[in-house]
Amino acid sequence: MIVVTGATGTVGSAVVGGLRERGVPVRALVRDAASVPAGWDAGVEAVVADFADPASLDAALAGAETVYLLVAAQSAMVEHERNVIDAAVRSGGRPRVVLHAAAGADGGPTGARFVDAHVAGFAHLRASGLPWTVLTPNGFFQNFLGMAASVRTGVLAVPGGRGAVSYVDARDVAAAAVAVLVEDGHQGAVYTLTGPDSLTHDALAEVLAETVGHPVRYVSPSPEQALESLVGAGYPRWNAEGLVELYGYYAAGRAADVSPDVEKLTGRPARSFAAFAAEFATTFTTPPPGA
Numbered sequence: 001m002i003v004v005t006g007a008t009g010t011v012g013s014a015v016v017g018g019l020r021e022r023g024v025p026v027r028a029l030v031r032d033a034a035s036v037p038a039g040w041d042a043g044v045e046a047v048v049a050d051f052a053d054p055a056s057l058d059a060a061l062a063g064a065e066t067v068y069l070l071v072a073a074q075s076a077m078v079e080h081e082r083n084v085i086d087a088a089v090r091s092g093g094r095p096r097v098v099l100h101a102a103a104g105a106d107g108g109p110t111g112a113r114f115v116d117a118h119v120a121g122f123a124h125l126r127a128s129g130l131p132w133t134v135l136t137p138n139g140f141f142q143n144f145l146g147m148a149a150s151v152r153t154g155v156l157a158v159p160g161g162r163g164a165v166s167y168v169d170a171r172d173v174a175a176a177a178v179a180v181l182v183e184d185g186h187q188g189a190v191y192t193l194t195g196p197d198s199l200t201h202d203a204l205a206e207v208l209a210e211t212v213g214h215p216v217r218y219v220s221p222s223p224e225q226a227l228e229s230l231v232g233a234g235y236p237r238w239n240a241e242g243l244v245e246l247y248g249y250y251a252a253g254r255a256a257d258v259s260p261d262v263e264k265l266t267g268r269p270a271r272s273f274a275a276f277a278a279e280f281a282t283t284f285t286t287p288p289p290g291a
């Protein structure tokens with residue numbers, strides 16, 4: 001049995017969908033029985049569990065052969081990854097854990113807390129003695145959907161400086177995960193999941209401008225300005241600080257490398273940012289109803 005955590009989120013929901021397209025039965029963690037997505041068929045067994053509740057994880061992981069481990073980016077994420085790994089150990093069946101981490105998590109500490117949380121999770125996984133595979137995706141194209149309102153006013157504002165980033169489509173990340181979950185031969189491997197290009201935020205703004213049909217100017221606020229505006233927009237401070245650190249990591253060019261691993265795992269090229277922007281053009285051009 002493959003157990004998928006983070007199953008209702010951006011990547012996890014696509015992992016569940018991809019496994020079901022292949023006819024693979026899935027046990028999917030949900031925090032709340034009422035939040036089971038309507039699209040899940042009888043091949044998805046939903047179990048209610050919480051990363052903060054080890055007993056619930058023991059029940060969810062009973063009999064697991066493979067565990068897809070994806071935790072949300074939040075202040076307890078190190079503890080959450082540890083709790084799932086420890087429950088996998090306690091299950092006694094030595095399941096393989098496929099850890100969804102972040103680009104850079106297979107190195108040493110980076111100073112970017114989201115990445116460093118996964119560095120700690122990977123270390124814990126190696127120490128657990130369980131078989132493992134690690135996926136290290138770069139930033140997702142989907143993050144830009146949350147900036148659509150600003151793009152509509154002609155501004156892309158993130159503190160990414162002049163660094164290039166090999167952003168990736170979260171759906172390609174999920175497709176790569178599905179391949180790793182269902183195929184043999186991935187034990188002990190780290191796959192870096194990126195898009196096909198490494199683009200500065202100036203270049204990304206140009207792509208968005210072509211998509212929306214009006215100029216989009218990239219501005220890189222200072223870390224202090226960015227933190228103030230994220231907190232003002234309602235981000236929890238831990239997450240806001242984490243985002244500013246991450247963009248500093250991007251600005252330093254540390255997330256620029258392009259990897260062939262998406263195509264290697266899925267058999268097709270990774271989607272480009274231009275293709276993504278074109279697909280979601282309406283989101284970037286049209287305010288949602290009531291906005």
Ligand SMILES: NC(=O)c1ccc[n+]([C@@H]2O[C@H](COP(=O)([O-])OP(=O)(O)OC[C@H]3O[C@@H](n4cnc5c(N)ncnc54)[C@H](OP(=O)(O)O)[C@@H]3O)[C@@H](O)[C@H]2O)c1
Pocket residue numbers: 005006007008009010011012029030031032035049050051052070071072073100101102103114137138139140143
């Ligand atoms: N965004 C990026 O650019 C990027 C890039 C590289 C790596 N990553 C990594 O990707 C991960 C986030 O992936 P995502 O965007 O797919 O996440 P997401 O959409 O935020 O989904 C998070 C999932 O975790 C579940 N969850 C949250 N807290 C939980 C808890 N206490 N117990 C059980 N389940 C819980 C959520 O369930 P509910 O539906 O109940 O909330 C949801 O299914 C993070 O580890 C991040 O570091 C992100």
